[in-house]
Amino acid sequence: MSAATAAISEQAPIPEDNSHPAQAKPALRDEGAKLGFRLTLPAQILVLFIALFPLLMQLYISLTDWSPLSGLGWWSAWSLWNNFANYTDLAADARFWSALKRTAIVMIVCVPAEFLLGLALATLFADEFPGKRIFYSILLMPMMVVPAVAGYMFFMLFQSGGPVNDILSALSGFPVTIAWLSDPTLALIAVMLADIWQWTPLMFLILLAGLVGVPEDQIKAATLLGANPWQRFVTIVLPKMKTIIIIALAIRVIENFKIFDTLYIMTGGGPGVATETISVYIYKLTTQDLIWGYVAAIALAILIVLSIAAVFAMKRMARAREVSA
Amino acid sequence: MSAIHLQNLVKKFSDFTALKTMDLAIADGEFMALLGPSGCGKSTTMNMIAGMEEPTSGKILFGERDMEGVPMARRGVGFVFQNYAIFSHMSVRQNLAYGPKMRGAPKAEIDRRVGAIAEMLQLTPLLDRKADRLSVNILQRVAIGRSAIMEPAIFLLDEPLSNVDAAFRAVMRTELKQLQRQFRQTMVYVTHDQLEAMTMADRIAVMDHGVLQQVGTPLEVYNNPANVFVARFIGAPGMNLLRGRPAESDRGLVIDLGPLGVTPPLPAEIADAVRGAPGDVLYGFRPEQVTLAEGGRGLSLPVTFVERIGARTIVHLGQGESAVKAVFDNDVGLAIGLTAVVAPAVHSVRVFDAGTGRAIKAGG
Numbered sequence: 001m002s003a004a005t006a007a008i009s010e011q012a013p014i015p016e017d018n019s020h021p022a023q024a025k026p027a028l029r030d031e032g033a034k035l036g037f038r039l040t041l042p043a044q045i046l047v048l049f050i051a052l053f054p055l056l057m058q059l060y061i062s063l064t065d066w067s068p069l070s071g072l073g074w075w076s077a078w079s080l081w082n083n084f085a086n087y088t089d090l091a092a093d094a095r096f097w098s099a100l101k102r103t104a105i106v107m108i109v110c111v112p113a114e115f116l117l118g119l120a121l122a123t124l125f126a127d128e129f130p131g132k133r134i135f136y137s138i139l140l141m142p143m144m145v146v147p148a149v150a151g152y153m154f155f156m157l158f159q160s161g162g163p164v165n166d167i168l169s170a171l172s173g174f175p176v177t178i179a180w181l182s183d184p185t186l187a188l189i190a191v192m193l194a195d196i197w198q199w200t201p202l203m204f205l206i207l208l209a210g211l212v213g214v215p216e217d218q219i220k221a222a223t224l225l226g227a228n229p230w231q232r233f234v235t236i237v238l239p240k241m242k243t244i245i246i247i248a249l250a251i252r253v254i255e256n257f258k259i260f261d262t263l264y265i266m267t268g269g270g271p272g273v274a275t276e277t278i279s280v281y282i283y284k285l286t287t288q289d290l291i292w293g294y295v296a297a298i299a300l301a302i303l304i305v306l307s308i309a310a311v312f313a314m315k316r317m318a319r320a321r322e323v324s325a
Numbered sequence: 326m327s328a329i330h331l332q333n334l335v336k337k338f339s340d341f342t343a344l345k346t347m348d349l350a351i352a353d354g355e356f357m358a359l360l361g362p363s364g365c366g367k368s369t370t371m372n373m374i375a376g377m378e379e380p381t382s383g384k385i386l387f388g389e390r391d392m393e394g395v396p397m398a399r400r401g402v403g404f405v406f407q408n409y410a411i412f413s414h415m416s417v418r419q420n421l422a423y424g425p426k427m428r429g430a431p432k433a434e435i436d437r438r439v440g441a442i443a444e445m446l447q448l449t450p451l452l453d454r455k456a457d458r459l460s461v462n463i464l465q466r467v468a469i470g471r472s473a474i475m476e477p478a479i480f481l482l483d484e485p486l487s488n489v490d491a492a493f494r495a496v497m498r499t500e501l502k503q504l505q506r507q508f509r510q511t512m513v514y515v516t517h518d519q520l521e522a523m524t525m526a527d528r529i530a531v532m533d534h535g536v537l538q539q540v541g542t543p544l545e546v547y548n549n550p551a552n553v554f555v556a557r558f559i560g561a562p563g564m565n566l567l568r569g570r571p572a573e574s575d576r577g578l579v580i581d582l583g584p585l586g587v588t589p590p591l592p593a594e595i596a597d598a599v600r601g602a603p604g605d606v607l608y609g610f611r612p613e614q615v616t617l618a619e620g621g622r623g624l625s626l627p628v629t630f631v632e633r634i635g636a637r638t639i640v641h642l643g644q645g646e647s648a649v650k651a652v653f654d655n656d657v658g659l660a661i662g663l664t665a666v667v668a669p670a671v672h673s674v675r676v677f678d679a680g681t682g683r684a685i686k687a688g689g
């Protein structure tokens with residue numbers, strides 16, 4: 001168009017970051033930092049102690065054969081030093097690796113299922129419909145049920161004479177008497193269903209918060225430009241929800257990795273070891289086998305793996321935020 | 326095809342009526358400005374034309390076609406939102422390409438169209454920039470480009486320039502007008518800024534409190550306001566309105582303004598109409614059409630304030646009911662405390678019914 005517009009094409013100056021006004025006076029800032037350090041020192045020491053002490057204690061014990069039955073205080077565990085045997089045992093512990101694999105399977109099934117269900121429900125609840133408030137309350141209830149109670153509930157549901165089989169009988173017309181919790185595969189499925197029931201609401205809640213935050217006028221603009229509902233969802237809604245989706249998935253992945261309470265009450269890890277996840281295995285080693293040195297080694301190994309994963313996820317999250325801000 | 330007819334259009338939000346029976350015919354290829362103060366129902370009208378809101382009653386026709394039940398995606402309107410609604414997670418290029426892409430245009434064609442529109446709006450160097458890092462001025466162009474690329478027959482713009490800076494606004498006024506001349510779309514332009522409406526529109530629809538006050542060319546609306554609201558709203562400053570009572574004199578019909586004395590005789594054309602009007606009237610004249618009557622006949626008023634705005638000087642005279650503004654050249658020798666005798670140009674005088682606020686027109 002006109003020549004006058006050439007001048008406008010350049011970018012507006014990006015506002016400078018003024019959030020650190022003290023940077024202008026380094027001397028003053030150093031003073032402030034020193035005072036701040038001194039004031040927070042007691043708290044820092046406390047936090048360091050809380051975080052570091054158990055870790056160091058764990059590391060120490062994990063290098064020994066110490067157990068509460070050894071008759072020694074944990075601090076004298078050095079006399080039971082075993083030359084890293086716990087770690088070499090761990091590498092060769094088939095039961096550990098199969099528990100890890102099972103935990104991974106549960107995670108790979110449950111987290112995506114919870115995510116997709118939660119997203120579908122959130123999409124539904126982003127619009128108005130009659131009875132929305134009541135359904136909303138009902139939907140959030142599983143999250144509030146004490147896991148132990150949920151465990152007993154599902155234990156009862158999946159008995160061979162329980163309601164699940166009754167419903168299947170009614171639907172199929174044949175008497176169904178599946179022994180859910182005694183079949184290795186079905187028990188794992190039952191446990192996963194319980195987890196999905198219990199944790200989809202949390203996913204739903206987080207995703208709904210993200211969904212209502214998507215600017216409505218951008219959705220209208222997309223509609224006017226001819227995007228159909230699916231295209232709008234993929235091109236506008238999902239990209240805008242990226243950060244919150246990553247957060248929701250991260251929370252559930254971490255939580256699901258530690259799956260224990262409901263599952264343990266339903267199956268106790270059985271039949272056999274069919275539903276034995278990492279947490280159940282550790283629990284058994286701690287309370288039944290009482291080999292605490294070995295438990296410490298497992299816990300430490302998992303902590304390290306999870307920490308690496310968390311750092312990685314956090315980096316990705318920070319980058320996503322940068323991109324979508 | 327792309328003429329727009331609004332027939333008895335009404336919009337209520339629960340018990341609040343945002344728009345009261347709007348009737349408006351916008352011709353194919355016309356640039357129509359909807360002008361009015363904030364909250365008068367301009368956006369509501371636009372949103373109904375675009376299909377984002379359902380009218381409570383009344384009809385919207387595009388050409389002959391009733392738009393009731395036609396979803397917004399199929400109305401073929403371009404819409405520029407007041408806050409632009411740019412897809413902030415995309416680049417400028419992705420924003421511009423969005424419409425054609427969603428409608429499944431081939432890649433080569435999308436590239437060509439994006440290139441052309443970017444060239445026209447001087448966005449080419451910015452194509453690969455993220456939209457969230459751009460200034461308002463640029464966002465505004467992207468918003469126009471994103472709609473214009475669809476070559477809509479009807480283009481709706483909701484206060485597109487209200488957020489940009491003054492210098493850019495002047496540039497965009499010219500450009501939008503050129504854009505519309507080039508493509509001949511039917512353009513509906515919402516604004517609360519009369520300068521934008523006056524400079525760009527073929528016709529202006531002035532609205533207030535959900536009621537259409539007057540439709541006309543910018544000059545019609547300026548010269549012959551249909552009522553007191555339009556008279557005061559159009560023009561900067563708006564028309565002077567003084568309350569008085571018609572009175573016969575030996576020179577013809579005059580208005581007795583009470584303490585301000587009597588006006589010069591009314592032009593013969595409107596004198597007859599005013600004679601037929603019951604009760605008090607408002608004597609109106611534009612501040613720009615006032616001369617200093619040195620020692621002669623006119624309204625004698627104390628100067629209360631002098632506003633110098635560069636080329637012009639706005640002199641405030643009198644107070645309260647008899648407040649009058651007059652615009653003079655910047656060398657006018659008036660100062661606070663002096664008394665000025667001002668005379669409105671006879672041809673510029675308009676008279677309004679004080680009761681209804683309507684203009685009293687010759688022959689009507």
Ligand SMILES: Nc1ncnc2c1ncn2[C@@H]1O[C@H](COP(=O)(O)OP(=O)(O)O)[C@@H](O)[C@H]1O
Pocket residue numbers: 338341343361362363364365366367368369370
């Ligand atoms: N969705 C809505 N619900 C209730 N009132 C609304 C809604 N949209 C607009 N209004 C009201 O209708 C009136 C006209 O609004 P609008 O058309 O946006 O005015 P404007 O002329 O400033 O664009 C305003 O008083 C506004 O508060």
Ligand SMILES: [Mg+2]
Pocket residue numbers: 367368369407483484
């Ligand atoms: Mg508005």
